[in-house]
Amino acid sequence: MISLKHLVSLVLIIIGLSNIYAQNPNALESIIHAEQANYTRNHNTVDQSLMSTANNKSDIKYTRMHWEVDPAVSYIKGEVMTIFQPIENVQNLDFDFSEALTMDSVTYHGALLKFTITGDQIQVHFPTTLLNGSTDSLTFYYQGKPTSTGFGSFIVDEHAGTPVLWTLSEPYGAREWWPCKQSLNDKIDSIDVYITNPVAYKAASNGLLINESIANGKITAHWKHRYPIAAYLICMAVTNYEVFTELAPFGNQTTTILNYVYPENLEDDKAGVAQNVTHMQLYDQLFGMYPFQNEKYGHAQFGWGGGMEHQTMTFVTSYGYELLAHELAHHWFGDKVTCGSWQDIWLNEGFATYLSGLCYQYLLPEYWLPFKQQRIATITSQPGGSVFVTDTSSVNRIFSGRLTYAKGAMILHQLRWICGDSIFFKGIRNYINDPAIAYSYAKTSDLKRHLEAVSGKNLTGYFADWFTGQGYPSYQVSWSQDITQNIHVKLNQTQSHGSVDFFEMPVPLKINGPNRQSITIVLDNTFNGQNFSQQINFPIASVEFDPELWLITKDNTISFVVGVDPLNSDGYSLNIEPNPIQNGILQTIIESPTEQIIQSTIESIDGKIMMNKLVSLESGKTSKQFDVTGFPCGTYSLQLKTKQGSLTKKFVIQ
Incomplete structure (x- = not known):
């Protein structure tokens, strides 16, 4: 373990990196735009048949894959052996498998098994009924040229004139290159991956590299992974990689970061990977040890825009600060705990986006406020849209940068x-360590349950407003201060979308005094037009709405208002001479029927409080001067407030 104080000291490592990896709190937008462009290369929507059609009649325990590929050729030859347990008595099982590929045979206990292919589904027919809870296995032998549905699930390309092959299966592309169950309800308990390719290239995949063996001009890499894994997180990448390691220390433990990079980028990428050490140490402090500590973390470079959090082997196009932080974060939120439906994809992407923001907060705090500003601006650029994904056939909607990433992070x-x-943070740690969902799948209701348990709060209304509801609030804040220095605030709210009638939120206001005094008050705003009063022990010069950006809002207004009715009683008067003011001194004659202390406020024509202080009056007429040196030329008002009412006179500074 390493302290946060030590983590902050490690910022010096980051600051020294090449400008190519400079921090950019707006990087998320370019990452998302690149990712969406690649997801939607051919399609903006997904035909329903491309989603999983595999039935949920079995629990996959183990899979051994052996793939033979050449990065210069868009072709795959595969052997996939699966060990499974039926969860009911079955005589057939369905798997996801692209009809563009050829299934040569399926074997069962050494004999050929009958199968039928319908669309992108293969159904295998067993000679006898398999009993619930029994353990069995079968092996698929197949080959062919994988097709692309716009997700880039199996791509052959080039870098610097050298062939490169990579896979990317999220959300529905695993079936395009291997027979699997790609629905979000069954993780494979463990896998072995064997990749055979021409000897000039290296292959990267999940887990630990056990060995590489050469025969007949080809090299076979054996990767072993002993953690549960979703089908879409299984990967391979093949090209003429250079390989190097980085170590992330945690007290007397270390995590290996294994990197497969293009030779032409080797030195720059080494500098970039060093950033990931501090990210990993921070996540360890906040959320617990790296979830795949017994194996490794890794990167493999590929040509697709953005990155992909393949379990223990993230694919990245470059080594930018926020991209590396985002993809590493997925190994807690996305890989260890995976969204249980694409409607809940924000549990992956919203968390990863927020954790990249936490890297700014704790490691590079000067970028934390801009990060939040950009997220809020993105969210509020349109009036509607929910974090809950209503249309999982739309790739653009599943991976919406505005809703899934930015709004997911900010809720x-x-x-x-x-x-x-x-x-x-305690609730989040309980969530990812819950035995029912750790190394498995989660829904939004699981997160809600854990946060409610530790906070004692009922969050049903919050999730109804911010997860399934659409839009955001705008606040209209009006305030005044009385002679006893109480602030009186009225909060009104409008909503950008009709799906939510009112957003109940604690609203922070920063109260500033004339001599650099400040205090933040939090108003529990539960209905429109709500009034609040609170003692403030200094005259108020200005009020700021949510300066630390806790809330998703836009177009908020703050106005100072007269807190009492105008004076109509005899005995009070206010005169300003001369008017306009030319020498920086406001001369006044104030008449009062009694000796008293009153509140005086100077406000600009646009509502800004320029001065706020107490004034002592004698019985009768009192001459008072106010220093307005430095005030911009323009029209102002001087307001005097007493327990009986107020007097206001306008004046001009030339």
Whole structure:
């Protein structure tokens, strides 16, 4: 383990890196745009037949894959052996498998097994009924040229004139290059991957590299992975990689970061990977040890825009700060705990986006506020849209940068605000360590349940407004201060979308005094037009709405209002002479029927409080001067407030 103080000291390592890896709190937008462009190369929507059609009648225990490929040729020859347990009595099982490929045979206990292919589904027919809970196996032998549905699931390309091959199966592309169950309900308990390719190339995949053997001009890499894994997180990449390692220390433990990079990028990529050490140490502090500590973390370079969090072997196009932080974060949120439906994809992408923001907060704090500003601006650029994905046939909607990534991240940030730091992070740690979902799948209801358990709060309304509901609020804040220095605030709210009638939120206001005093008050806003009063022990010069950006809002207004009715009683008067003011001194004659202390406020024509202080009056007429040196030329108002009412006079500074 390493302290946060030590983590901050490691920022010096990052600052020294090449400008090519400079920090950019707006990087997420370019990452998402690149990813979406590649996802939708051929399609913006997914035919329903491309989603999983495999039935859920079995539990996959183990899979051994042996793939023979050449990065210069778009072709695959495969042997996939699967060990499974039926979860009911069955005589046939369905698997996802592209009809563009050829299934040469399926064997069962050494004999050929009958099968039928319908669309992108293969159904295998067993000679006898398999009993619920029994353990059995079968082996697929297949080959062919994988097709692309716009996800880039099996790509042959070039870098610097050299062939490169990579896979990317999220969300529905695994079936395009191997027979599998790609639905989000069954992780394979463990896998072995064998990749055979021409000897000039190296192959990267999941888990630990056990060995590489050469025969007949070809090299076979054996990768072993002993953690549960979703089908879409299984991968391979093949080209003339250079390989190097980086070590991330945690007290007396280390995690190996294994990197497969293009030779032409080797030195730059070494500098980039060094950033990931501090990211991993921070995540360890906040969320616990790297979830695949017994094996490794790794990167393989590929040509697709952005990155992909293949389990223990992230694919990245470059080694930028936020991209590396985002993809590493997925190994806690996306790989260890995987969204249980594409409707809940924000549990992957929203968390990873927020964790990349936490890297700014804890390691490079000067970028934290811009990160939040950009996320909020992205979210509020349109009035509607829910984080909950209603149309899982639309790739653009599943991977919406505005909703899944940015709004997903910021509704986590708001939950942190509602719960408080210690409770929030405890709830998140409980969520990812829940035995029912760790190394398995989760739904939004699981996260809600854990946060409610540690906070004691009912979050049903929050998730209804911010997860399934659409839009965001805009606040209209009006305030005044009375003679006893109480602030009086009225909060009104409008909503950008009709799906939510009111967003109940704790609203932070920063109260500033004339001598650099400040205090933040939090108003529990539960209905429109709500009034609040609170003691402030200094005259108020200005009020700021949510300066630390906890809330998803836009077009908020703050206005100072007269807190009491105008004075109509005899005995009060206010005169300003001369008017306009030319020498920086506001001369006044104030008449009062009694000796008293009153509140005086100077406000600009646009509502800005320029001065706020207490004034002592004698009975009768009192001459008072106010220093307005440095005030811009323009029209202002001087307001005097007493327990009986107020007087206001306008004046001009030339």
